[in-house]
Each structure stands twice: as C-alpha cells, then as structure tokens.
Amino acid sequence: MKNDLAVLKQIAHGLAQQFGETCEVVIHDVRTPEMEGTVVCIENGKVSNRKLGDGPSHVVLEALKNGGKDVADRYGYLTRTKDGRVFRSSTMYMRDENGDIMYVFGINSDITNLMHLQQIVNQVADNAGVPNLTHDTKASAGAERITTSVADLLDDLIEQAVQQVGKPAQLMNKAERIEALKFLNDSGAFLISKAADKIGEYFGISRFTLYSDLNMIKDKEKEQ
Structure with a gap:
C-alpha cells in the first residue's frame, strides 16, 4: 500500500x-x-x-x-x-x-x-438562419466550483446555501435558516474544522442555537 x-x-x-x-x-x-x-x-x-x-x-x-x-x-x-x-x-x-x-x-x-468558440459559431449560425447545434453553453452556470482552501470551500458552501433559500441570512426566518443549515449539513460543511463558529457568526446565532437547529434537522430525518 x-x-x-x-x-x-x-x-x-x-x-x-x-x-x-x-x-x-x-x-x-x-x-x-x-x-x-x-x-x-x-x-x-x-x-x-x-x-x-x-x-x-x-x-x-x-x-x-x-x-x-x-x-x-x-x-x-x-x-x-x-x-x-x-x-x-x-x-x-x-x-x-x-x-x-x-x-x-x-x-x-x-x-x-472551446465554449467561447461554440458561442461564436452559434452567433454566426443565428445570423445565417441556421439552427444552433447546441444551446448548453449556460450549463456552466450551475457547475461545481473548484476551491483552493478550507476557508474558500466553506465560503462557497455558505453561498450555495443562501442561494438555495433565496434571501440573505439576516432576512431569513427560522424555517429558512434551518433549510440553509440542512443544506450545509448535507453538504458536509460541518466536517470542516471550526466550521460551526463561522456558520454561526454568518447567520447571527449562538453556538447553542446552531446545535439546537442541527439536532432538530437530525430528528426530522429520523422521523422520515
């Protein structure tokens, strides 16, 4: 080995x-x-x-x-x-x-x-009245991001959680906050060292509240 x-x-x-x-x-x-x-x-x-x-x-x-x-x-x-x-x-x-x-x-x-070249070809084809061969150039918008550090990875996961809920952390109600925390938990964010401190600070909640929310999430998963 x-x-x-x-x-x-x-x-x-x-x-x-x-x-x-x-x-x-x-x-x-x-x-x-x-x-x-x-x-x-x-x-x-x-x-x-x-x-x-x-x-x-x-x-x-x-x-x-x-x-x-x-x-x-x-x-x-x-x-x-x-x-x-x-x-x-x-x-x-x-x-x-x-x-x-x-x-x-x-x-x-x-x-x-290659994607830029594809866009140019599609534009030329549109101008010539030729149907595009593909329209998947926007697919990259949802592509997974490559990160270079633990901090960068955690920031990226928090950003994704906020995008999923659709509003800034300070405007979230409890149910929306729990939805965001569930996303982070499912994504493995809490495997990162000291992630709880940063996540709690970002959502403006204490460590006690954070773990209370996580326990609620786990209890709901057990019921399902």
Missing part, C-alpha cells in the same frame, strides 16, 4: 504529458488532518491556480461524508473556477482493501476557449 501514491503520481504525470498544458491532474489525500493541505500531487496546476499543499475541493468533502460509502466515480462533468473558467472534469476515488477512500484523483480539462 505504501507505493500507491507513487503509482498514482506516475499516472498523473503521464496523463498531463499526454493531454497537454490545459489538462490538470490533481491528487488529494483525504486522510490529511483537518483537511489542511490535501493536495499531495498536481500536474499543470496553473490551470486552476492550485499548488502542492493547497486545500480541498467539494469532491474531498464528498469522499469524507458517511465514510465515502455514498460516492462513486464521476466522469465528464462541468466544474468552474472563481474567475469563471469552465472545466470538463472527472473524479475517481481510490480505496484501500477495506473500501475506505485514501485518495481522490481528479482530471480537469479547461474548455473555456
């Missing part, structure tokens, strides 16, 4: 060489304490502006939720960066002999320029 990471690094290097500088290959070690510095290998890191020692992305949280038993490899889905670039991504979960996830192996191909 001790040579597994070395083999994965060799494969990562080979893939990066094969597909060129627009293809990033990254390996996260999900056993890293408190999820700090999960990136243990990265090829063509300039694609997402990440480097060795950077923090986790959403796929790492997925690997940790429920011991990783609920996750399966994913291929060819869309992700995006904070600055709006779009990737076609694949994620594979590397497990030990007990089925526990050790590493997350990710491939991200930057397709931003």
Whole structure:
C-alpha cells in the first residue's frame, strides 16, 4: 500500500504529458488532518491556480461524508473556477482493501476557449438562419466550483446555501435558516474544522442555537 501514491503520481504525470498544458491532474489525500493541505500531487496546476499543499475541493468533502460509502466515480462533468473558467472534469476515488477512500484523483480539462468558440459559431449560425447545434453553453452556470482552501470551500458552501433559500441570512426566518443549515449539513460543511463558529457568526446565532437547529434537522430525518 505504501507505493500507491507513487503509482498514482506516475499516472498523473503521464496523463498531463499526454493531454497537454490545459489538462490538470490533481491528487488529494483525504486522510490529511483537518483537511489542511490535501493536495499531495498536481500536474499543470496553473490551470486552476492550485499548488502542492493547497486545500480541498467539494469532491474531498464528498469522499469524507458517511465514510465515502455514498460516492462513486464521476466522469465528464462541468466544474468552474472563481474567475469563471469552465472545466470538463472527472473524479475517481481510490480505496484501500477495506473500501475506505485514501485518495481522490481528479482530471480537469479547461474548455473555456472551446465554449467561447461554440458561442461564436452559434452567433454566426443565428445570423445565417441556421439552427444552433447546441444551446448548453449556460450549463456552466450551475457547475461545481473548484476551491483552493478550507476557508474558500466553506465560503462557497455558505453561498450555495443562501442561494438555495433565496434571501440573505439576516432576512431569513427560522424555517429558512434551518433549510440553509440542512443544506450545509448535507453538504458536509460541518466536517470542516471550526466550521460551526463561522456558520454561526454568518447567520447571527449562538453556538447553542446552531446545535439546537442541527439536532432538530437530525430528528426530522429520523422521523422520515
């Protein structure tokens, strides 16, 4: 088992060489304490502006939720960066002999320029009266965002929770706040070290109220 990471690094290097500088290959070690510095290998890191020692992305949280038993490899889905670039991504979960996830192996191909080219082709086709071949360029709006640190990941999850409710935290009633907290709990946000402090501060509630809300969420789930 001790040579597994070395083999994965060799494969990562080979893939990066094969597909060129627009293809990033990254390996996260999900056993890293408190999820700090999960990136243990990265090829063509300039694609997402990440480097060795950077923090986790959403796929790492997925690997940790429920011991990783609920996750399966994913291929060819869309992700995006904070600055709006779009990737076609694949994620594979590397497990030990007990089925526990050790590493997350990710491939991200930057397709931003291809999408821009597609938009130009569609515009030309529209002007010429030719039906567009595809209208999925807006699909990137809902793409999962690639994050570079624990703090960045938690901020992203909080933003998603607020978007789901549809109003700022300070305007939420209790039911809406609980809906947002449920989203965060389901997303694995509370697996992040000291997440409770930041989430409580963001929603303007005490630690006691926060855990009371979380207990209410868990009780409702047991009833269902």
